[in-house]
Amino acid sequence: MRAPRPEPDTPAPVRLLPKFDNVLLDRQRVLPEAYRKLVVRKNADVQPTFTVDGYVAGIWRVENDRVLTEAFAPLPRTAKRELADEAARLLAWLG
Numbered sequence: 001m002r003a004p005r006p007e008p009d010t011p012a013p014v015r016l017l018p019k020f021d022n023v024l025l026d027r028q029r030v031l032p033e034a035y036r037k038l039v040v041r042k043n044a045d046v047q048p049t050f051t052v053d054g055y056v057a058g059i060w061r062v063e064n065d066r067v068l069t070e071a072f073a074p075l076p077r078t079a080k081r082e083l084a085d086e087a088a089r090l091l092a093w094l095g
Contacts, residue, residue, distance in 0.1 A: 012054035014082035016067070017091055020046045024056075031056045035072050050086070052079045060087070074092060 017023060023030055024039070024046055031039060031049075035056055039047050047059045050069060057079070058071035067087035075083070 012051065014079055015051045016060055016085050016086050017049045017051065019048050021049070024049070030054060038072060045095075050083060052076075052083075060092075062094070065091070 027040075030051065032055060037050055039056060039059065041047065048061060049056045050058050050060050052075060057073070057075065058069055059070045061069055062068075063086065067090055069083060070088065
């Protein structure tokens with residue numbers, strides 16, 4: 001494709017991914033090995049995840065009309081803000 005591409009050092013935005021999202025099919029590209037067992041549980045149950053700069057950084061769930069996130073490591077302040085914004089968009093979409 002000939003669409004414009006961002007500069008290589010452009011950070012990827014924070015994104016919430018649903019259970020079994022196809023981006024996780026290529027786990028080695030986006031899912032650090034240290035987090036694999038936290039995301040892919042027994043019986044191949046894949047948890048909903050969120051990415052920070054293109055890599056899986058934690059899991060999330062909706063509970064009592066809130067998006068609850070669990071980061072696998074401390075997140076930078078900007079990533080926390082982006083994650084909160086992304087969660088708010090999801091809740092608005094869920095209605």
